[in-house]
Amino acid sequence: MSKIILANTTTKTYDRALKEKIKAENVKLVNQIVEFQRRMYSDGRHNLLIIFQGMDASGKDGATRKVFSGVNPLGIKVHAYKKPTDKEFAHDFLWRIHQNVPQQGMIQVFNRSHYEDILVPTIEGYFEESYIEKRYQHINDFEKLLIEGNNTTILKFYLHTSKEEQLERLTERIEIPEKYWKHNDKDWETRKKWDSYMSVYEQIFEKCNQPEWHIIPSDRNWEKENHIAKIVLKAFEEMDLKYPALDSELFKEKGM
Template sequence: MKFKLPETPAVFVNSKSFRLADVDPADITPFKHQPDDKQEASPRLLQLRQRLSALQELLYAEHSRSLLIVLQAMDTGGKDGAIQNLLTGVNPAGVQVANFKAPTSEELNHDFLWRIHAQTPKRGHIGVFNRSHYEDVLITRVHGMIDEKTCEQHYADINNFEQLLTNNGTRILKFFLHISKEEQARRLQARLDDPSKNWKFDPNDLKERAHWADYQAAYQEAMRQCSSGAAPWFVIPANHKWGRDLAITEIVVAALEDMNLQQPTVDFDPKAQVIE
């Protein structure tokens, strides 16, 4: 770990023996003892947003490094909501958000990282991946699209790719939004019950839900194989949306603070400038 992890329910994956089943998706221990009570979280979240806005401006002004935030989750895990919360109050000019769906025919004609590399953040920017290069060791593995040898090679390729980004000044934070199967059922049902949310429901989500255990195993192995101090994986208990948002924002702000961002120097004397 390249920075001190703030006190949150988040779990840093730092072992090949890490067990996803040991992380409680409903954990909000350091935040509040009463579930779904946002009163304690809201003032802290506002404070963090203000600090994040200031740090983003420094990152943009320094223009030598970048931050990449990777979000992965099961269906209904809350990636869109987490992104909306995290980017509240930041300058959109300094943010890049990429959503990775099923690859196009053009993308399939290249290596699996080709489309990913093109979306990495520019210097001075915060990049957010809604799904990512990890899809190629998740859905492909669950549905038998790749064999174990290919999967192992993909793990190595991902580690090398993330090291390349790190070597070139990109700080990487990866978050798995961890919800329970019961919570997913509630969220899927809510989309069916509310006509204004029907458009969010995809019948294919039910087919993928049938592979829940396989996905949990695939996520666990991916995090075991591809978490490091330079590109850490964090499991975020995400049953409580406010707890999820607070944990992610705490970690992102801590990482930016640790980067010791600097104001750029200017090649003129501001005091000597006269505006008439």
């Protein structure tokens, strides 16, 4: 069965008490992330790349804001990938991606990523299938380089909103004045190709599964944030982060 269908996102009904409980838990999780990030920064042997993919209005911005609020801005960067510029188009598709990968000690968030360079060309038919097939391999090679070559931990999240929930969110953007700025005609065009997107995503999950994709039920933001925060914390725990020992010729005798 497809990974996406397994994600439980079809209902918004929930227990109010549960919601409050999860939201309280999220506050604690975020505090732990803040602490872990500080340790990763001083440790200097690890770095974290967070990839957020998802359909329009799936809450990628919100996930970044909520899960990483409180992290020292010195230790985190966010890059949102748009349609490539002329200059970017004049290079291989990973050129602009590589420029923004995290350096040691840092968290880097990608709001959309190199996976767009498979999604859009496949759905719009910009390239031959055999050419796109090569991109899957290039991506796998590239992610391997980051992992082996700089000890990067890559966490890939697909934020899955149901088609009904997307309709509700896009509609708000043309009905609520405070949300007008989020509206984009193109989102409604893309929505028509929903099934095609799902099918390409399934291929991506299958062919680029090292490291694996996390499919996050995202109709309820507090649930989405809870899933993501827990996965981030697990990754931090596996890094075995340490505050480094004192590195000093002057104070060697302290034995620190």
